[in-house]
Amino acid sequence: MVKKRLYLELENCIGCRSCLAACTQCGGHEQRNRNYVYDVNPLVNRQTMPLMCLHCVNPACARSCPAQAIQIHETGAVLSALVEKCIGCQNCTIACPYGIPKFDTEQNLMYKCDLCIDRTKDGIPPMCASVCPSNTLQWLTDEEIEAKQKQFNLDNGKWVTSMPYLEGETNVRVNLPGILQGVTKLF
Amino acid sequence: MQSTISATKRPERSINNAFASQYAKSMFLSIVGLAILVFIGTRMFTHIDLNLYGYMVGTITFIGGFFYRFIAWGERPPTKIIIKKGLKLLFRKSTAKTAVNHLAIYDFIKKRGFYRWLQHVLIGWGCVLACLVTFPLVFSWMYFTMADNGYYTVVLMGMDLINIKADGIIAWFSYNALNISAIMVITGVSMALYRRMKNMQARAEQKFVYDFLPLYLLLFISVTGLLLTVQNVFLHGWMQPQMSLIHQFSVIVTLIYLPFGKLAHIPFRPMSVFARNYREHYGDEHMKECKVCGEKFVSVEQSNDVINVLDVNEMNFNMEKDGFNLAELCLPCRRKYRIARFSGSPTHQVKVKEANQNARG
Numbered sequence: 001m002v003k004k005r006l007y008l009e010l011e012n013c014i015g016c017r018s019c020l021a022a023c024t025q026c027g028g029h030e031q032r033n034r035n036y037v038y039d040v041n042p043l044v045n046r047q048t049m050p051l052m053c054l055h056c057v058n059p060a061c062a063r064s065c066p067a068q069a070i071q072i073h074e075t076g077a078v079l080s081a082l083v084e085k086c087i088g089c090q091n092c093t094i095a096c097p098y099g100i101p102k103f104d105t106e107q108n109l110m111y112k113c114d115l116c117i118d119r120t121k122d123g124i125p126p127m128c129a130s131v132c133p134s135n136t137l138q139w140l141t142d143e144e145i146e147a148k149q150k151q152f153n154l155d156n157g158k159w160v161t162s163m164p165y166l167e168g169e170t171n172v173r174v175n176l177p178g179i180l181q182g183v184t185k186l187f
Numbered sequence: 188m189q190s191t192i193s194a195t196k197r198p199e200r201s202i203n204n205a206f207a208s209q210y211a212k213s214m215f216l217s218i219v220g221l222a223i224l225v226f227i228g229t230r231m232f233t234h235i236d237l238n239l240y241g242y243m244v245g246t247i248t249f250i251g252g253f254f255y256r257f258i259a260w261g262e263r264p265p266t267k268i269i270i271k272k273g274l275k276l277l278f279r280k281s282t283a284k285t286a287v288n289h290l291a292i293y294d295f296i297k298k299r300g301f302y303r304w305l306q307h308v309l310i311g312w313g314c315v316l317a318c319l320v321t322f323p324l325v326f327s328w329m330y331f332t333m334a335d336n337g338y339y340t341v342v343l344m345g346m347d348l349i350n351i352k353a354d355g356i357i358a359w360f361s362y363n364a365l366n367i368s369a370i371m372v373i374t375g376v377s378m379a380l381y382r383r384m385k386n387m388q389a390r391a392e393q394k395f396v397y398d399f400l401p402l403y404l405l406l407f408i409s410v411t412g413l414l415l416t417v418q419n420v421f422l423h424g425w426m427q428p429q430m431s432l433i434h435q436f437s438v439i440v441t442l443i444y445l446p447f448g449k450l451a452h453i454p455f456r457p458m459s460v461f462a463r464n465y466r467e468h469y470g471d472e473h474m475k476e477c478k479v480c481g482e483k484f485v486s487v488e489q490s491n492d493v494i495n496v497l498d499v500n501e502m503n504f505n506m507e508k509d510g511f512n513l514a515e516l517c518l519p520c521r522r523k524y525r526i527a528r529f530s531g532s533p534t535h536q537v538k539v540k541e542a543n544q545n546a547r548g
Contacts, residue, residue, distance in 0.1 A: 010529055020546035027391025033546040038526045042539045049526050063500045064493050066265040067458060083299070084452040089462035091265055094485055094493040097504045097513045099521030108295035108459065118391035167504055167513070176529060 001123045002141050003075070006115065006172045007148075008050065012136040013037070015048035019128035019137060026116045026127045028080075034102060034113040035128055050136060052128065053078060053100045053113035055171035061112070064095035069110075076171040077115035086110050097167040145173055206258060213254045218247065221326065228328035230345045235327050238431075242325040245439035249446070253454060256446040260455070264499045268492050273461025276468050285463045290456060302382065309375030310405065314453075317368040331361075366416050369409040376406045401449045407437040465489070477517035478510075479524070479535050484517035 015037060023033035035052035059078045062070040069085035070092060072078055081092070088108035092101045101112040116126035124130075125139030132138070140148070166174070202208055229235050261270055276282075288294045293311070297304040323329035323343075331339045339358060341348045351357045360367075379402055383389050393399070411434040418427045445451065469486035476483055494514050497504065504513035506524075513521055516535075523535035 017546065020544065024546045028388050030388055031547075033544075036522055036544050037542070038523060038534065039539070039542055040526055040530045040534055041532045042537055042542075044532075047530070049529060051522055051525060058500075058502070060497055060500075060502055060504075063502065064265050064496050066263070066269040066462070067455065068260065068263070068266075084449060085455070087269075087456075087459035087462040088295075089269060089465065089489075090485070091489070091493055091496070093518060094490060094514050095497055097521070098525045099516070099518040104298075106295070106298040108289075109299070168502070174529070 004120075004123065004125070004139050004141050005145065006055075006126060006129055007138045007140045007145055008172065008174045009136055009138070010049045010174065010176065011047070012134045013048045013050055014134045014136075015039070015046065016133060018131045018133060019050055019052075022127035022131040023113075027118045028114070029111075029116075032102070032104075032111065034080075034100075034111060050128075051098065051100075053115070053172075054098060054166065054174065055113075055115060056167075057169040057171060060095040060097060060167075061092035061101055064091040066091065073114075073117055073121065075115075075117075075121055077117050077120060078112075079114045079117060080112050081110040083109060148175070206262065209258050210254055213258065214251060217250050217254075221247075221250075224328065224344075225326050228323075228326060228344050234330050234342075236324065236330065239325045241435045242321070242438060245435075245442045246322070246325065248439070249442035252443060252446040256451065257454065264496045265492075266458075268496065269458060269461050269465060272465050273458065276461070276464040279464050279468060281467060282460060282464060286457070286460045289459045289463070302378065306375045306378035306382070309371045310379065311375075313368040313371030313375060313409075314405070316371070317365055320364045320368070365412060369413040372405055372409040373413070376402050376409070380406075397449055401444070404437070404441045404444065408434070408441060411437050475515065477520050478515045479520040480517060482517050490514050 017037050019035055020033045020037060023029060023035050024031045035050060037048050037050050040047040040049055055076060055078050057076070059070070059072065062068075062072060062078060065081070066089060067081075067085045067087045069081040069087070070078060071082065086109050088103075088110075090103050090110065092110055092112075093099070093103055101110050103110050116124075116128075120126055126137075129137040129139040225235075226232060260266055293304060293307055296307050329341065329343050331341055333339050333353070337353050338350045339353055340350050341361075349357075351361075380399075383393055383398060383402075389398075411430060414430055415427060415434060418425055418430060441450075446454065466486065466489065469488035473487045474483035475485050475487045475490045494504075494512055497514075505511075506513065509524075513524075516524060519541045520535050523537075523541065527534040527536075
């Protein structure tokens, strides 16, 4: 099976929030969504951007967990806290540089994006990527991501964000909007 | 920051703090403690039940596995902090209430569903009951003697505790405690297995070794244990010695497995009381204000602890340009800050509440 990654093309987002709704429907998610959609500049324009767990290669949430409840799947996905191990200290929510983990006070349990592990472990795209109508969220092989890079009119090596704009190497690839890179994309 | 951590760390690096030393020390103390307790309980080794000898060896093997797992786990920087501060805060007023809530009646599991709560109560308390009966018998901390008068004398830690009628109600419960616990565990495990087969949420994530194996082990123990009673009562003890060996095997295998699989949550769970105390105590003391919106979102202590733990792991989320560490932002502001980094416009500075992020509308 070819390894595929979640790939985000941020500026495509139209704010429909299909990804949030789809997230609730994933097996094991117990009808609670784990992703976010933000207005970039709410008083000025309608641009939105999705935000979800980027599945760090060296995840701060798991590093800060006293109970070793946050496990990393062999595909690289950083999983939700194991229900029997999570002790409800909420260290992970403080540690995550992107503010992703959610905490249920009633159930004394953290939950977060697990990249729909029951799907992605078999090569099926995660719920959010399979419903996204604007190709903001895509499920691609590394070659396809490379081809994307060539497709865009970029010569300045500024393409995929990962490092300078994120806090560490991530399994999810993010493509910064052209506005910031000062370039136009060719479609 | 780096220098203070290494300065405080260096004196700890003695051979006495090495994993092997701690392990040897813990093992030695527990075995000696156990031996002393057995010495007292058996009136100087005169009342050891050698039928249960296998369980004794099994328990000692379990202690070995337990310390191996627990000490390695306690070495992790975040675990160390919670254990250290949790022990310091152990005598808070709310500890008893939290402990009962988390460790005895499992209120938080009830919030995850009544069915799951019921199965957990049945399995959990079935096992606790069985342990309370079995281990005192294995180490002969409790045994029964009878002078020819139809009354059992219950001897606890070498002291005559109570005289009970051999066909009385207390005696009945003593004989049947393990049967009752076996029925509780079998019911609970069957409920759990049924849920794991029917529930789509559970089916999405479960694995055989992690989720099913402990259930099958518990079932193995309970069924073989219950069969011993069946053989005694209905079959005049037919094949009873063989079954008792099989039962012994099932218990010892489970004891060896316990610290390493899903059942490891049993000895580790008291940490959740520590964590609650930690959050309540330091939350009352001083709350951290978000560096962007000013909302109080976590205790200063925890924010600093997390920053230090990440530092030990060579992660540093100090945003030099903006003058804060990411652990000093409340969650919505931290997410908005990330959007700002992606887009280049300062989303986190715009004084608008985040849009509804709940897909249920």
